[in-house]
Ligand SMILES: Nc1ncnc2c1ncn2[C@@H]1O[C@H](COP(=O)(O)OP(=O)(O)OP(=O)(O)O)[C@@H](O)[C@H]1O
Ligand SMILES: CC(=O)C(=O)O
Ligand SMILES: [K+]
């Protein structure tokens with residue numbers, strides 16, 4: 395591989411780079427589905443009407459489902475139609491950089507519902523193996539694939555493992571059960587058939603439960619939504635007194651605390667990947683998921699084992715492994731875990747049940763920064779818009795939380811219950827979209843310079859050179875106010891290095907492999923295209939320019955910085 399550094403402005407001279415072409419901004423149009431429905435407000439849930447600044451502009455509008463499929467497959471270039479429409483509407487600079495993951499659940503599992511989310515900007519669909527049957531997940535995954543093929547989307551699929559968390563039973567199919575203050579409940583490892591289950595009795599999935607807990611321990615359901623204190627142990631039964639009443643939900647997570655600390659007895663020895671998880675992983679590999687998110691990761695070993703397993707099972711697959719940071723043990727081995735993974739998720743739901751809540755924001759910030767340093771994509775997950783499970787608009791605090799994650803420049807934000815079982819999945823998605831766009835633009839306008847020092851992370855010299863070329867190309871794009879960076883990448887690595895720099899302009903990533911294209915859809919600022927390209931960069935560029943110009947996605951005079959992992963080079967080119 396050539397290690398020379400090329401710099402070319404040969405295609406056409408730069409025209410006043412300090413005055414770049416202004417993207418054609420369309421007049422603001424308010425999206426009807428953003429008009430808040432007025433409902434009686436409770437003090438705890440006082441909502442606000444989206445102020446002008448939060449309202450969605452034409453550029454942020456969902457693309458209508460009837461738009462034509464934009465697959466230029468015959469010509470060898472594929473881009474999803476939402477991106478295409480966004481580029482045409484907004485010009486380059488206003489495309490959304492923060493990616494969005496939607497958990498698919500009963501509320502969003504039909505084809506039209508998944509399509510609604512894809513049209514609304516979902517980049518990744520997540521299925522959670524904690525819930526539902528494998529056939530249900532298989533149908534969802536196939537619907538996403540079908541949607542991509544039929545309608546020209548590039549939605550990736552993430553499978554999230556159940557892991558060995560301690561949780562309650564499924565309440566025999568009931569939606570919830572109410573625990574009142576002072577009531578006596580029994581948590582047991584005995585199993586009952588639905589007809590013979592005694593009143594106020596919950597089966598716990600972990601056999602060592604009754605041995606691990608002690609009289610006086612606090613038992614927290616879902617990190618404290620309901621709280622009990624252990625008053626007596628009788629064989630397999632743990633008798634508890636309810637101290638914080640509330641709703642028990644099916645398969646709710648259980649943690650127990652002693653003297654203000656999380657109790658980790660035998661349960662600390664539970665495997666991160668259970669035998670059920672291994673079967674789910676086989677299923678995920680067979681169904682060709684793009685990401686496997688591993689719940690309750692404690693050490694880097696499990697990630698390494700899973701990655702070797704995937705390679706052995708399916709040598710051709712590009713499945714990326716995401717470490718979910720949600721266990722107290724993971725915090726001690728954070729750097730090693732992230733290093734071993736292809737990305738990380740700040741899973742704030744369970745994390746907040748394992749560490750004091752007030753520590754969650756600093757862990758989030760630390761994980762986001764560490765991932766950036768180590769050049770791994772990072773997802774911020776859980777409760778971003780929790781109130782939108784029930785209400786059509788978010789709370790101010792939720793908007794501030796989303797803004798914080800966008801401001802931290804996380805790669806992706808994730809919807810959980812909001813999209814899985816909430817009443818307003820598409821509205822929640824629209825809020826993530828509009829807040830991301832607004833905060834990203836605000837950061838650019840305020841010139842919030844990113845002074846993060848990025849150390850070289852590659853092990854080999856050619857990869858280090860490639861990394862440094864990306865750092866230089868990004869800085870050059872910022873200084874020259876380029877309209878976009880184009881990257882031609884076979885493995886996706888060069889595109890990731892560019893994304894890591896969080897440049898001001900979007901990054902068009904051209905890659906010959908459909909699965910890599912989908913994986914790139916998780917990463918900040920990348921607009922992935924599938925394109926068969928050759929080693930002749932001039933011909934690649936000419937072809938790309940004419941294809942994109944013909945579709946109205948770029949214009950003559952646009953300034954493009956071009957990077958490729960074929961030729962280790964940077965070029966600055968005006969679109970002819
Ligand atoms: N496939 C499904 N079938 C039924 N309900 C689901 C499904 N997926 C999600 N849900 C519902 O949506 C809620 C939120 O889903 P999600 O997968 O984000 O759970 P979570 O508890 O945040 O994640 P995790 O279990 O990984 O910690 C679940 O508690 C469940 O009620
Ligand atoms: C997403 C997830 O697993 C959590 O927040 O716990
Ligand atoms: K899970």
Ligand SMILES: [Mg+2]
Pocket residue numbers: 689720741743744745
């Ligand atoms: Mg979790």
